[in-house]
Amino acid sequence: MDVLRQLKAFYWAERKFLFSSIFCLMCATALGLVYPNLLRYLIDDVITPRKFELVPTLAFTVVGVVSFKGFMQFLHGFFGGRLGNKVAFRMRNGLYDKLQTLSFQYYDKAKTGDLMSRLTADLEAIRNFIGFGFAQILNMVLMIVFGGAMMLSIHWQLTLITLVTIPLLAFTAVRFEKNIHPAFREMRQAMSNLTTAVQENITGVRTVKSFARESHEVSKFSVRSEAYQTNQVGAAKIWAKYFPVMELVANLSAVILLVTGGILVINKSLQLGEFVAFFSLIWYIIGPMWGLGFHINNYTQFKASGERVLGLLNEHVHVKNIEDAIEVNNETSKGHVRFDHVTFNYPDKSPAVTDLVIDAPEGSVIGLLGATGSGKSTIIQLLMRAYNVKKGTITLDGIDIRNLDVASLRRLIAPVFQETFLFSASIRDNIAYGVRDVTPEQIEYAAKLSNAHDFIMELPLGYDTIVGERGMGLSGGQKQRIAIARALIKNPRILILDDATSAVDMETEHEIQAGFKELMAGRTTFIIAHRISSLRHADEIIVLDKGHVVQRGTHAQLIAQRGPYRDTYNIQYADHPLVDGLDAEDANDRKGSTV
Numbered sequence: 101m102d103v104l105r106q107l108k109a110f111y112w113a114e115r116k117f118l119f120s121s122i123f124c125l126m127c128a129t130a131l132g133l134v135y136p137n138l139l140r141y142l143i144d145d146v147i148t149p150r151k152f153e154l155v156p157t158l159a160f161t162v163v164g165v166v167s168f169k170g171f172m173q174f175l176h177g178f179f180g181g182r183l184g185n186k187v188a189f190r191m192r193n194g195l196y197d198k199l200q201t202l203s204f205q206y207y208d209k210a211k212t213g214d215l216m217s218r219l220t221a222d223l224e225a226i227r228n229f230i231g232f233g234f235a236q237i238l239n240m241v242l243m244i245v246f247g248g249a250m251m252l253s254i255h256w257q258l259t260l261i262t263l264v265t266i267p268l269l270a271f272t273a274v275r276f277e278k279n280i281h282p283a284f285r286e287m288r289q290a291m292s293n294l295t296t297a298v299q300e301n302i303t304g305v306r307t308v309k310s311f312a313r314e315s316h317e318v319s320k321f322s323v324r325s326e327a328y329q330t331n332q333v334g335a336a337k338i339w340a341k342y343f344p345v346m347e348l349v350a351n352l353s354a355v356i357l358l359v360t361g362g363i364l365v366i367n368k369s370l371q372l373g374e375f376v377a378f379f380s381l382i383w384y385i386i387g388p389m390w391g392l393g394f395h396i397n398n399y400t401q402f403k404a405s406g407e408r409v410l411g412l413l414n415e416h417v418h419v420k421n422i423e424d425a426i427e428v429n430n431e432t433s434k435g436h437v438r439f440d441h442v443t444f445n446y447p448d449k450s451p452a453v454t455d456l457v458i459d460a461p462e463g464s465v466i467g468l469l470g471a472t473g474s475g476k477s478t479i480i481q482l483l484m485r486a487y488n489v490k491k492g493t494i495t496l497d498g499i500d501i502r503n504l505d506v507a508s509l510r511r512l513i514a515p516v517f518q519e520t521f522l523f524s525a526s527i528r529d530n531i532a533y534g535v536r537d538v539t540p541e542q543i544e545y546a547a548k549l550s551n552a553h554d555f556i557m558e559l560p561l562g563y564d565t566i567v568g569e570r571g572m573g574l575s576g577g578q579k580q581r582i583a584i585a586r587a588l589i590k591n592p593r594i595l596i597l598d599d600a601t602s603a604v605d606m607e608t609e610h611e612i613q614a615g616f617k618e619l620m621a622g623r624t625t626f627i628i629a630h631r632i633s634s635l636r637h638a639d640e641i642i643v644l645d646k647g648h649v650v651q652r653g654t655h656a657q658l659i660a661q662r663g664p665y666r667d668t669y670n671i672q673y674a675d676h677p678l679v680d681g682l683d684a685e686d687a688n689d690r691k692g693s694t695v
């Protein structure tokens with residue numbers, strides 16, 4: 101019931117369908133009660149007194165009742181269907197909205213397959229129950245109440261004797277529910293594990309094939325598939341155990357009625373017509389009781405699915421706006437970023453950055469260098485407020501970013517990551533992803549700056565080429581260039597290049613960087629790179645080791661002192677060692693200017 105209560109917001113808005121569906125079902129049920137009475141009338145008042153002229157009228161009445169009942173059932177189905185689909189629609193959208201608000205911390209652990217199964221299989225179980233199951237349970241109650249009342253009005257003693265087995269039936273049904281619910285919960289989880297396995301396998305198919313691990317994947321899938329099968333068999337066992345018992349107990353009522361009712365008719369304390377009506381009415385009670393297992397089953401599936409869907413809807417959002425969060429935009433913001441003694445650790449981990457201080461005035465370029473895992477990307481994630489900083493502060497133009505509207509902050513920032521995600525859409529749409537109302541000329545201009553225009557024009561459909569999931573069909577460098585164009589077109593206050601040119605060759609990197617120079621003018625830029633050549637023009641280069649700043653300064657200052665920066669330089673420019681304190685490229689530049 102708690103699940104129903106918590107989901108009220110979704111179905112209550114559609115209550116007109118809910119009530120119409122229930123009303124039509126009640127009409128159909130009430131009309132069904134006319135049958136036994138017509139039967140009783142036919143035997144006791146028409147056949148026994150031999151008034152056969154009443155038979156045609158009676159027959160037409162039956163046809164009328166049947167037609168009307170059928171119509172009511174149709175309307176019940178119609179309204180129920182509408183209700184279920186509208187509720188599922190609302191919930192699907194609600195879940196999708198929630199997925200957009202959930203923070204990076206949630207996605208660090210989330211499993212795509214599990215989420216997919218919540219949005220599909222679980223929603224389907226909820227749609228079924230809200231659309232039909234709920235009304236049917238109500239109908240069952242009504243049938244028992246109406247049928248019982250009518251039986252009591254005919255012969256109350258016989259009614260009580262006949263229904264003596266009902267408490268036993270109810271007890272068995274409750275036990276059944278208790279056993280089947282955990283089984284369904286496990287089944288839903290097993291289903292989600294199965295979907296996760298399929299999803300991961302399809303997404304990682306290249307890795308699987310490259311490592312020839314198909315058989316490993318098959319056995320991994322078999323284990324999960326078997327777990328699902330075991331759960332299904334378990335549920336079927338419970339079903340097989342309880343259903344015959346419920347059926348037996350229900351049929352016992354019919355046997356008791358036949359014996360006691362028969363004796364009453366023989367003793368003339370019950371009319372034959374009443375006995376036949378009684379026999380027909382008993383199925384009004386036994387029928388729904390029989391279906392009790394099915395309804396419980398339906399309800400239990402709904403409950404298990406509802407819990408999973410609610411689990412997602414109630415998921416804690418780690419990063420959210422405070423009340424009266426400050427909106428920032430390109431006009432109001434200058435882009436002065438400061439990290440003030442920031443220490444941050446991911447949940448259950450040692451700090452990824454420790455006591456970090458960075459001052460990036462408007463328009464400056466900050467380079468971040470360090471071994472893998474030294475905390476470079478974490479700095480960027482913190483600036484974008486992917487995670488909340490608990491120790492120290494990050495400010496934008498002097499305002500703590502925790503006081504800023506998260507979306508408006510992120511709109512100011514354009515990141516290019518090492519791994520590029522492209523949507524299955526045209527290249528044009530992929531480039532224009534971060535902005536609205538953009539002209540084809542702007543798209544082309546951004547593509548030219550990122551050195552993507554030429555290869556795009558070589559594609560058969562040019563900018564209209566659809567790139568598949570994950571940008572299949574394009575090389576890593578081509579995808580990266582599209583990602584750079586996507587960032588450039590955003591005209592950001594803060595530009596982030598997180599190993600943005602790692603997938604392109606040196607020559608292309610040079611060309612892209614020429615484009616960057618134009619683009620970086622007036623914007624605060626953070627560059628993460630492993631190549632010194634990408635960082636050498638930065639206003640300040642910060643060298644990190646295990647989350648600590650170990651060196652900082654300009655390129656010239658850093659190569660002039662011993663330390664990891666110079667070591668990295670010497671490795672990367674082994675063929676061009678330092679000449680007279682000048683690095684290889686500066687020496688080249690100087691040579692060029694004296695010639």
Ligand SMILES: Nc1ncnc2c1ncn2[C@@H]1O[C@H](COP(=O)(O)OP(=O)(O)OP(=O)(O)O)[C@@H](O)[C@H]1O
Binds near residue numbers: 452470471
């Ligand atoms: N989402 C995450 N959840 C938990 N720990 C994380 C997460 N992201 C990074 N870490 C950990 O934080 C530390 C810093 O990682 P980070 O990605 O910032 O390093 P990096 O310098 O950018 O590395 P790379 O050059 O390989 O990209 C590492 O120990 C890493 O394992």
